Amino acid sequence: MNSHMLVLPLILQIFIALFSSNPAVAANSKLFREYIGAEDKGVTFSDVPINSQVNFHFILSFAIDYTNSSTPSPTNGDFGVYWDTENLSPSHVFSIKSQHPNVKVAMSLGGDTINDEHVYFSPKTINSWVRNAIHSITEISRKYNLDGIDIDYEHFHADPDTFAECIGRLLLFLKQNGVVSFASIAPYNDDSVQPHYLALWRKYGHLIDYVNFQFYAYHKGTTISQFLKYFHEQSSNYRGGKVLVSFGTDGSGGLSPQNGFFKACRRLKRQGKLHGIFVWSADDSKKAGFLYEKQSQTLLARST
Known part of the structure; x- marks a missing residue:
């Protein structure tokens, strides 16, 4: 038998071993994202430290399809800007x-409340909501020269399939027509929330670039092992997606930076599973000088 016939399989075996022994390594990312503008605390883009070695996404919070009045009501997809426009304007x-x-700069849709009232996803019909949303979101995106969109509805007056169709069709239009270049969703572990996002993921997951999973919605005092367990559970739920890890600087729950968040991130990074970090929110971080934003970006920027 020709000796070359024996050598070739060996070479292939070595090649496969080198590049597939840890296939997830390439999944590590230098993406850092931060929500900004929801709490009207006067924070500006320039207040936030930006490491030139990471990919940095500001997420303006929020665009809401509600009237802005003492008794706000849904507008069936007609979105308006509700972030701090004085400090976060198109010129900024x-x-x-x-x-x-x-x-890059994105905007988030929905959020938790407006004027202390819950913001509900409340379409009259799929077609009418999508039509209005396409028009209003396109207008806002072009005015602010935005790059992306985030979906952060947390309360629902519609079933999961209706939510999936409305949001999925909106994302399809925005991406196909170049209005945005990336999209994310921001679910959390709640029986009234997850089914809506999972329905969206099953049908339109190919349009969703990042899953901003709200790990800070878990209980306070979350341990590193619990956090890693939650991460793997949600990675399974959103299989094939880039599930980003997160913490809040507003005193919310989850694994805090003080109690091991960055240790958990380093562990995920060694496993090739650190797809990025996001923070809620710049408004709350300002008083502490954005300490944990700096640490997050330093960790992401390092090659190991």
């Missing part, structure tokens, strides 16, 4: 992106 978006080529 232009300025921060001009100064930092690694920065």
Whole structure:
């Protein structure tokens, strides 16, 4: 038998061993994301430290399809801007992106409350909601020169399939027509929330680039082992997706930076599973000087 016939399989075996022994290594990412503007605390883009070695996404919070009145009511997909427009205006978006080529800006839809009332996803019909949402979201995106969109509805007056169709069709239009280049969703572990996002993921997951899973919605005092367990559970739920880890600087729950969050991140990074970090929110971090934002970006920027 020709000796080359014996050598070739061996070479292939070595090649496969080198590149597939830890196939997830390539999944590590230098993506850092932060919600900003929801609490009207005067925080600006330039307040937040930006490491030039990471991919940085600001997420404006929130665009809401509700009236802004003492008794707010749903508008069936007609979105308006409810973030701090004085400090986070179109000119501010232009300025921060001009100064930092690694920065992109997205907006988040929905959120938890408006004027202390819950924001509900409440479409009259799928077609009418999608039509209105396409028009209003496109208008806001172009005015602010936005790059992406995030979905953060937390209360629902519609079944999961209706939510999936409305949001899925909106994302399809926005991406196909170049209105946005990336999209994310922001679910958390709640029986009234997860079914809606899982229905969306099953049908339109190919349009969703990042899963901003709200790990800070778990109980306070979460341990590292519990956090890693939750991460793997949600990675299974959103199989094939880039599930980002997260913490809150508003005193919410989950695994805090003080109690091992970065240790858990380093462990995921060694496993090739650190798809990025996001923070809720810049408004709350300002008083502490964005300490944990700096640590997050340093960890992401390091090669090991």
